[in-house]
Amino acid sequence: MSAMAHLTATQPAHPANPYAYFGYVPRLPPTAYAVLIYMLNQQQQGGLVRATHEELATGLALDRGVISRAMPYLVAARLVYVVGRGKLQIHPMLAFHATPQDRHAALTALAPEDRLDVGHFEDEYEKRLARHQADKARKAEQRKTPPARGHLHSVR
DSSP: OOTTOOOOSOSSSSOOOOOOOOOOOOOHHHHHHHHHHHHHHOTTTTSSEOOOOHHHHHHHOOOOHHHHHHHHHHHTSSSSSEETTEEEETTTTTSSOSSHHHHHHHHSSSSSSGGGSSSOOHHHHHHHHHHHHHHHHHHHHHSSOOOOOTTTOOOO
């Protein structure tokens, strides 16, 4: 399948309207949509959002845990990237850009596999989310298992 298989002859490769790409947003829990919309409103030019989970929770009048549970969905959907503590990056296809030229440059710089409108985005999202949930379950199980004691025996 070509890199631009989902784009039609009438659909431009870089539409001026960033909302054009919302058609490629997979099904998310309602809270994840709320977080994404809030982040879109808080972003700097280019899509950088400087906010901790606590600050997002305060801005949305939600519990911090709700934000922490919503974020993996946004990351698995590749709509948001965690850059570092308190730094989140909105996908360039959804991000605000100061000029059409900046937008075009950001979209042109994307590798074809990083575009939201290429491939089977819903299937890929489901796979990434399943991997995240499996990793989380594995880590939780490791925390439950006591560390190995080696060859030492307890003394009574």
